[in-house]
Amino acid sequence: MARSSGRRKEATESGGGGSSSNSSSTRKDAAEAAPSKMRLRRRPALADISAAVGNNQGGAAAAAGAGAGSKPGARKTVRCQACCWVGCNRQRATGKGSGGSERLAAAAAAAATASLIAETAAREARLKRCKVPPSEISEHDVVDRDDPIACAEYAMDMYRRYKELEEKYTPTVYMHTQVDINCKMRAILIDWIVEVHLKFKLADPTLYLTCHIIDRFCMQENVHRSKLQLVGVTALLIACKYEEIFPTEVRDCVYITDHAYTREEVLEMEQTILRRLKFELTVPTQWTFLVRFLKIAKATDRQHHRAQYYLERCLQEHEALSFRPSMLAAASVFLARIPDSGIKNAWPDALAKFCNTPREGLECCARLMIKFLLDEPVTASQRHLVAVKKKFLGERFLAVAIDDLPTLPRKPNIASN
Structure with a gap:
């Protein structure tokens, strides 16, 4: 029994020593390989990968020599030389008589490298096919070709799609179908929303x-x-969720109504509206077309704020629903350019060609817009709704609300749509 215990003790000590030696060797190799691993995390270029293929044989031969010189029974961890170019962490164990394993490992590394080269070449080919040639980009979007946010390659397709959706989703006059509300109530609501x-x-x-x-x-x-x-407040909540990075919360909606409605009522109305609209919220509005038209017209900051002021003033008017959003946006740009360019040059050829809008219909909409601007909405209690005007009296909008309104020559009205 004593001899057996002694033998087990010696075996344990010898085994523990061997394990410690192997673990220290592994840690040493890992420490040497760590800087290389951190340095090679980037994706290699195609030329670097091709150069790596030529070095595969040399790396495999060096690994084989290291394996042949090791002691019998010892295990040495060698990093795969061929794959280190792409940050490979795979390791293989070599020992005595592992020449066949070395050749298999070298062949596998070469195959992996060749596969990576083919994948990179295919990716570059796909990107080349997806790149839209300059001839297919609108002349108004060439300056934004390298801006990924502007989507210059798809700007014209997006505009054509907006025109199609405009016919489907644009609301029209509806007060004749309502029983308990009227146009002035709607104007009060929009004024409060502003x-x-x-x-x-x-x-x-x-x-x-x-x-x-x-x-x-x-x-x-x-x-x-x-x-x-x-x-109104629920529609604002839905629009915030769609457009804003940090949308308004339900409790804020309850607060701004002076707690006239509960949280549950707001959430229930949200479900009702979304079901009624079939969750179709990706629609073109006046703002969608305004931004595009101002870009084509190369409008100044003052012209931009003028057009926005005219357009927001029309939001309160139920009668403005008889015009499409694109027509309202075009008329606002037309009026905003008159003080600087004159009435003859207010609608440049670039806009006329792009919008394909008849001048007569444009001026008809512009006259109605001027009428809205001259006649401030008044409630039954003789309270003026001036939220939009106060907004555009601020310095942020260059106080364009005090600018003189443009005038148009008197002509007979022509149907807009």
Whole structure:
């Protein structure tokens, strides 16, 4: 028994020593390989991979020599030389008489490298095919060719798609179908929405989408006057979720209504509106076309703010729904350019060719827009709705609300649509 215990003790000590030696050798190899691993994390260029193929045989031969010189029974970890070019962490164990294993490993490494070369070449070929030639990019978008956010390659396709969707989703006049609300109630609601939008510092597209949601819902549903503000604040919540990075919360919507509605009522109305609209919120609004037209016209900052002021003023008018969003946007740009370019040059050839809008219809819409600007909306209690005017009296918008309104020659009205 004593001899057996002694033998087990000696075996344990000898085994533990061998394990310690192997682990220290592995840690040493890993420490040597660590800088190389950190240095080679980037994806290699095609030329680097090709150079690596030529070095495969040399790396394999060096590994074979290291394996042949090792002691019998010892195991040595060698990094795969061929794959180190792509940050490979695979390791293989070599020992006495492992020449066949070395050749297999070298062949596998060469195959992996060749596969990587083929994959890289295929990726470059796909990118080359996807790149739109300059001839297919609009002359107005060439300057944004290298801007991924501008999507210059798809700008014209997007505009054509917006024109198609405009015919499908644009709301029309609907007050004749409503029983309990009228145009002045709608104007009060939009005026309040403009104030809330400015107070919360929301994005411009959010305001236009909010009004779009309100009108599309009211076209399909009879709304009681006690629920009209609930529809408006819920539409604002939905538009914020669609457009904003940090959308307004439900509790904020309850707060701005002075707790006239509960959280549950807002959430229930949100479900009702989305079901009624079939969750179709990707629609073109006046803002969608305004941004495009201002870019083509190369408008100044003042012209931009003027056009935006004219367009937001029309949001309060139910009569403006008789025009399509693209026509309203075009008319606002036309009016904004008159003080600087004159009435003859207010509608440049580039815009006329791009929009394909008849001059007569454009001027008809512009006259109605001037009428809206001259006649401030008044409620039944003789309260003026001036939220839009106050907004554009600020320095941020260059106080364009005090600019003189353009005038147009008197001509007979022509149907716009």
